Amino acid sequence: MIMLPTVVRNLFGGPATRMYPVTTREPFARARGHVEFNEDLCNQCGTCARRCPAIAIDLDKDKKEWILHPDRCIICEVCAEVCPKDAITIAPQWRAPFYKREAIIYHSKAVKEKGEKTGE
Ligand code: SF4
Numbered sequence: 001m002i003m004l005p006t007v008v009r010n011l012f013g014g015p016a017t018r019m020y021p022v023t024t025r026e027p028f029a030r031a032r033g034h035v036e037f038n039e040d041l042c043n044q045c046g047t048c049a050r051r052c053p054a055i056a057i058d059l060d061k062d063k064k065e066w067i068l069h070p071d072r073c074i075i076c077e078v079c080a081e082v083c084p085k086d087a088i089t090i091a092p093q094w095r096a097p098f099y100k101r102e103a104i105i106y107h108s109k110a111v112k113e114k115g116e117k118t119g120e
Pocket residue numbers: 035051052053054055056057072073074075076077078079080
């Protein structure tokens with residue numbers, strides 16, 4: 001008899017789990033899913049690369065490339081916090097799984113102005 005309320009609740013209540021992967025859960029607000037980069041805002045100041053604790057960002061200043069190594073990134077959000085141009089954001093959607101260590105290369109388009117602060 002002691003279990004009767006639980007039995008009734010389970011009989012008439014909805015399922016306690018999702019039909020994954022048919023039904024997936026939306027990421028919650030402020031979840032740290034993956035790094036997003038805005039090529040139009042980055043001026044290659046280098047602050048993000050210097051402050052990244054996982055050495056997941058490289059810059060090629062000659063080619064104006066901003067290079068992310070997603071296999072190293074721990075999605076700590078430091079790069080987004082220190083970027084003086086707000087060129088980096090952390091999106092809540094989880095990044096897709098990957099099987100090869102491949103860098104993602106972007107091309108920075110903003111021009112660094114003379115004497116501009118780097119945010120450090
Ligand atoms: S989120 Fe953290 S680990 Fe990933 S690139 Fe930015 S600073 Fe590096």
